[in-house]
Amino acid sequence: MLKTFTLILAGFCWALGARAQAPTYNYYFGNLHAHSSYSDGNADEATTGYSTPAQDYSFANASLHLDFLGISEHNHAQAGMQRPNYAKGIRQADSTTVNGQFVALYGMEWGVISGGGHILVYGVDQLLGWEAGNYDVFVARSDYQSLFKQINRRPGAFALFAHPQTGDYGNLYSASTAFSPRADSAIVGTPLRSGPAMSTNLTYSNPSTSSYESTYRTMLAKGYHVGISLDHDNHNTTFGRTTQGRIVVLAPSLTKLDVMQALRARRFYASDDWNTQVNFTLNAQPMGSIMQGTTDATISVNVADADNEAVQSLTLLRGVPGSGQNAVTVATAPAGSASLSYADAVTAGSSYYYYAVALQADGHRIVTSPIWYNRTAVTSTANAVAAVALDVFPNPAQGPVTLSYFLPSASEVSLEVLDGLGRQVSVLSSQERQAAGPHSYLLDARQQNLAAGIYTVRLTQQGATTHRKLVIE
Ligand SMILES: [Zn+2]
Ligand SMILES: [Zn+2]
Incomplete structure (x- = not known):
């Protein structure tokens, strides 16, 4: 599960002619949407005795194929949050984290469903709210633009949609709403699946059958720079065990800082499978990159599963940011092949985003976050060199x-x-x-x-x- 991979440098001519030492990322599997009794989670406390974030993290640490857990507590009293508990949750996350073994994150699920929707917020170590006496920083209910402003003020902070519905977040992704640079800066992801929120299953056998993939497609078509996640939304003491589905991050090591930076950089993907490793690069830059270059786009996707599960199909999609049109398939791996290479002769001045979808033989779906590529005109002097995102x-x-x-x-x-x-x-x-x-x-x-x-x-x-x-x- 923690096997490293090497970024593929094929197709490049480095100035010095020598192949430099290649950097590596590890794969870490987790979930960013869960609740403790500090909001409305640990609903089974009477029988399990689990109630605090610290207890829940220790439970999660013992779950299979789970390297990190984010508890995203509701931010308001109606769903159980009392202001002092927010700071307590953050302290418990930090003290439960064991670098290299398990990372605990604590954030909030901000908003109300009937007032614009739920959105997960991490990296803001103050409770953002609207109830008198029950916030550290005031943000009016349903005021998502002010929420994004608060996130954008804090280096490293970010938001992910929880379970997006039409009209949510100030009607953010409707065709008639203008693109919001402020929202684009704050939001790093939207889920492939969420839940089942009230599951008590502990045998990894109650996966969510909901799909929010259409929101992902719409957000990308509108020009947003979002990746794709997968959440459990635990309200019982089940952390990591209701389903094998995971959000997978690519990070140098298993520390809070590395995981937070990977999430901030959209270096993650959604996987119904708990140990599938996907290596997706464009001109040697990793998943989540926003980049420019003067060369063609050389894309490589490789899917590896430690249990040797077969890949049934592997496709690469391409879309134009801001076009309002969904991405379309541009390449398909040969039947049964777990890897795909694609060289796209992008015309100067064009911008595209690419992402991959893999389907395993057992029906597990894996969707990567995109890489955005803008091909600029070649300067007359220099040889075409790949730029860095x-x-x-x-x-x-x-x-x-x-x-x-x-x-x-x-x-x-x-x-x-x-x-x-x-x-x-x-x-x-x-x-x-x-x-x-x-x-x-x-x-x-x-x-x-x-x-x-x-x-x-x-x-x-x-x-x-x-x-x-x-x-x-
Ligand atoms: Zn929710
Ligand atoms: Zn929730």
């Missing part, structure tokens, strides 16, 4: 901004911020030799005296440049 979060920003990227090989890196006239206003790295793997910087717009406006973040490595727009509010 650059994630700018939050964006728009009011406070600190996290800039993160993943180097497939060691290289000299420059990372700068330019103003609207192309003038350099901040230098985070200047031709600095950096190791292969993930890197991140914190840019404090206030400290750097960056006025409100539109900026460009420029990452240069191996002679290739990646640009990302940054809006300071």
